[in-house]
Amino acid sequence: MVLADxxxxxxxxxxxxxGHRYDYGDHETGEYAGTDWDPCPCWDENRRFVLLPLPRLPRRLRRRTPGRDPWSTSRYSDEPPF
Incomplete structure (x- = not known):
């Protein structure tokens, strides 16, 4: 979760x-060339705080993937829960 300003x-x-946006034109033709943005000092666009970093599980609690050998015994059952 990130808290943004x-x-x-x-x-x-x-x-x-x-902030303030303003349109500007080409110097030679006077045609519309784009819009520019000037941020206001009351706001910092890049100010963000991470509130809740995602926890990492300890290695012993991470789920192990069973081996590819069909005859190996795994900790997880392949049977449906019903």
């Missing part, structure tokens, strides 16, 4: 949007 909804600069 969100913009401040009471920010007077961006109004809770997290």
């Amino acid at each position: 969100t913009p401040d909804p009471r920010c007077a600069d961006c109004g809770g949007a997290g």
Whole structure:
């Protein structure tokens, strides 16, 4: 589980949007060339915290896969549970 930062909804600069976007054009033709994004200081896009790292089971508790030999005895039954 990861906790991510969100913009401040009471920010007077961006109004809770997290930044400002603006369209820009080509210098030679004046045509639309794209949209750029300036993040607001109230929000850091890269700020993330891992809350619950996934636990790793100890080696002795990890499930062992049975061998490929059909005559070998395995710990797990092939019979259905009913």
